[in-house]
Amino acid sequence: MRAYESFVPGLDGVIAAKTEISFLDVNREKIVIRGEDLIELAKDKTYFDVVHLLLEGYLPSPEEKNSLEDNIKKFYKLSDDVLPLFNLLPKGMHPMDGMRTVISLLAGFDSEIENRSQEENKRRAYKLLGQLPFITVNSYFATEGLDIAEPNETLSYSANFLSMITGKISSKLEIEIFDQLLLLYSEHEMPNSTFASRVIASTNSDMYGALTGAISSLKGHLHGGANEAVMYMLQDVDSVDAFEALIHHKLQNKEKIMGFGHRVYMKKMDPRAAITKEALRKLCEKDNDYKLLEMCEAGEVIMREEKGLYPNLDYYAAPVYWKLGIPIPLYTPIFFNARTAGLAAHIIEQHDNNRIFRPRVEYTGKGY
Numbered sequence: 372m373r374a375y376e377s378f379v380p381g382l383d384g385v386i387a388a389k390t391e392i393s394f395l396d397v398n399r400e401k402i403v404i405r406g407e408d409l410i411e412l413a414k415d416k417t418y419f420d421v422v423h424l425l426l427e428g429y430l431p432s433p434e435e436k437n438s439l440e441d442n443i444k445k446f447y448k449l450s451d452d453v454l455p456l457f458n459l460l461p462k463g464m465h466p467m468d469g470m471r472t473v474i475s476l477l478a479g480f481d482s483e484i485e486n487r488s489q490e491e492n493k494r495r496a497y498k499l500l501g502q503l504p505f506i507t508v509n510s511y512f513a514t515e516g517l518d519i520a521e522p523n524e525t526l527s528y529s530a531n532f533l534s535m536i537t538g539k540i541s542s543k544l545e546i547e548i549f550d551q552l553l554l555l556y557s558e559h560e561m562p563n564s565t566f567a568s569r570v571i572a573s574t575n576s577d578m579y580g581a582l583t584g585a586i587s588s589l590k591g592h593l594h595g596g597a598n599e600a601v602m603y604m605l606q607d608v609d610s611v612d613a614f615e616a617l618i619h620h621k622l623q624n625k626e627k628i629m630g631f632g633h634r635v636y637m638k639k640m641d642p643r644a645a646i647t648k649e650a651l652r653k654l655c656e657k658d659n660d661y662k663l664l665e666m667c668e669a670g671e672v673i674m675r676e677e678k679g680l681y682p683n684l685d686y687y688a689a690p691v692y693w694k695l696g697i698p699i700p701l702y703t704p705i706f707f708n709a710r711t712a713g714l715a716a717h718i719i720e721q722h723d724n725n726r727i728f729r730p731r732v733e734y735t736g737k738g739y
């Protein structure tokens with residue numbers, strides 16, 4: 372029995388919100404963010420340009436961007452009250468679960484937690500963005516039993532983030548590619564995690580709760596967790612031939628190949644994946660080792676010919692992370708770190724113009 376005649380499994384194609392934040396214009400191959408195309412922005416803008424665009428509604432002047440980045444740097448180092456929590460994270464826990472736990476705790480230190488005004492929500496979003504590289508990196512280090520990494524306020528956001536991960540100062544090319552990844556991951560309309568955060572915010576719950584819900588959503592392999600799964604798959608083999616055989620074997624077993632397919636792009640390439648593929652090419656050129664690119668391209672051909680499916684962002688992002696020297700369990704946490712800008716914009720929009728989400732069901736249980 373249905374309450375309404377409109378059940379769509381997986382809410383495929385259903386409009387769940389009106390938003391001024393973003394829209395996937397698949398026909399025109401644009402990812403529209405507040406009137407700008409993310410794919411164009413990826414050519415010459417940085418992550419912080421997009422953070423400003425998402426939270427303030429327009430691209431910043433160079434002065435505005437510098438002042439935003441300077442303000443955010445103040446939060447690079449986490450307060451001493453929170454640090455002991457990292458020691459409590461069990462070894463072997465996935466850092467996404469570590470991040471979920473730490474962000475939950477931060478709610479307790481926000482004296483304005485019940486204030487949902489746009490001003491307060493923006494303040495906490497910027498503070499969280501400043502704190503997140505520390506939380507991301509150290510959720511991994513703590514669960515690996517490694518020493519806590521310290522931030523370096525003299526570095527840009529992306530340079531500091533990457534150097535906290537790798538323990539060294541990366542090259543200009545590496546920092547630019549990492550920053551571009553953050554930009555590409557920053558916002559993508561209404562994926563499962565954004566929907567989850569808006570559903571939670573719609574009860575008038577707070578930003579920390581909405582973000583922890585989004586982390587849980589993003590962790591799954593059908594969503595953000597796919598980038599880690601792609602790299603584990605690439606690691607399982609060590610040649611193009613063996614990778615081709617692996618993909619064929621998985622397809623024969625009716626397994627999904629991580630990093631392919633997308634609810635919105637469906638039978639088209641995710642435009643972000645074309646950019647990360649080029650980034651991978653540059654990193655391969657740098658160390659004159661093209662194996663990962665060749666393996667990925669071979670997988671792309673098989674998937675196109677056999678399934679008519681194309682890479683999504685996670686497919687080429689995974690080998691890019693690998694080439695940057697980033698440990699695999701950090702791939703999805705970095706996705707969340709970057710996406711917090713978009714998620715915060717959605718949570719703010721939901722709080723500012725709210726109606727609680729409360730759908731109905733098609734009842735298939737016992738008769739009554």
Ligand SMILES: CC(=O)SCCNC(=O)CCNC(=O)[C@H](O)C(C)(C)COP(=O)(O)OP(=O)(O)OC[C@H]1O[C@@H](n2cnc3c(N)ncnc32)[C@H](O)[C@@H]1OP(=O)(O)O
Nearest residue numbers: 592593594595597626627628629630631632633634683684
């Ligand atoms: C940044 C991101 O979060 S992007 C998404 C990252 N996720 C992945 O890469 C995981 C792999 N991909 C998938 O699981 C899916 O393509 C999703 C979750 C992204 C989209 O799911 P849906 O829109 O529900 O598509 P659905 O799973 O119904 O797939 C439609 C058909 O394509 C097939 N298909 C879709 N993706 C894949 C894949 N990666 N490998 C093999 N077959 C696939 C399905 O088996 C299904 O075939 P069928 O009609 O014969 O049953």
Ligand SMILES: O=C([O-])CC(=O)C(=O)O
Nearest residue numbers: 559561562563634683684
């Ligand atoms: O849009 C989606 O469903 C998933 C995705 O690509 C993203 O969140 O970046």
